[in-house]
Amino acid sequence: MNRESIYSQQWSMTANYGNEKAVMSLVVATLEKQLQRVQWLAHVDDVRTVLAEACINGIEYGDGTPIKVSLHIHPHQFELEVINGVNSRQELSQQQASVDQLWQQENPRGWGLLLIRQLCDQMEYGYCQEGFYIRMRFLIKGEKYGAKFACDDETAGQSMDY
């Protein structure tokens, strides 16, 4: 759990296509509950897409290892982190390709990271002890989150498997 966050939750999913939709629903439901008074809903479809794409990246490149999804809410932003357990180097050059470069490929792939880069306010990816991570941040506007501190939520900080 991120020490600086005021709400954190973690989910785990098996690396099967379609599971990203279930995790997407769980995370968005949690955000809706936690950020009731904060203007973030304009981003809800963007959140769904970046999360789905990060999970699909884990399914595609994670060698079948379970995928860990974390949500950390801070006063002015929230952060989604998706980790797959693979330690071998992924083809990051392909994932950093531009639109024009991708269109030149016979079977163009790598759109997921391109979409993530454009849809969230900040993203980073790389390797950590647990494997390959993609971290995505969204700024939140309006009333400062924190007035509704989520300590009353018994699932806060816990892990849920899917």
Place this chain on the structure above:
Amino acid sequence: MEQNLLVTTRQQGKAWIIDLEGDITKTAETELLTLQTWDQGLPNNCSSLVLNFTAVTYINSLGIAVLIRIVRALYKAGCHSFAFGINQHYKKLFRMVGLTDYMTIYENEYSIIERIEGL
């Protein structure tokens, strides 16, 4: 959890229309790519493909990759591609990946058919 993609086709004039229902994901590789030899154009001398997204609920990057392969092949074969029934979010994604350079999006099928008749 993944909703299957149902594909039905029909023809109206020079337009070959594909009605899509469900999720456009990796399964679209099977359902859409094998539907036609896309680099040879469209069947029955049709000159335009029309994709109906009205009943599509979820599209991910793997599905987008399939759409790109189809419209790119048709463009090279001299055919036009159109689409309708797409919500604002997916329109945005299609613009981001450059799909709208090869596939023109209209609000409804009627407008596309009118446009095709004028080609």
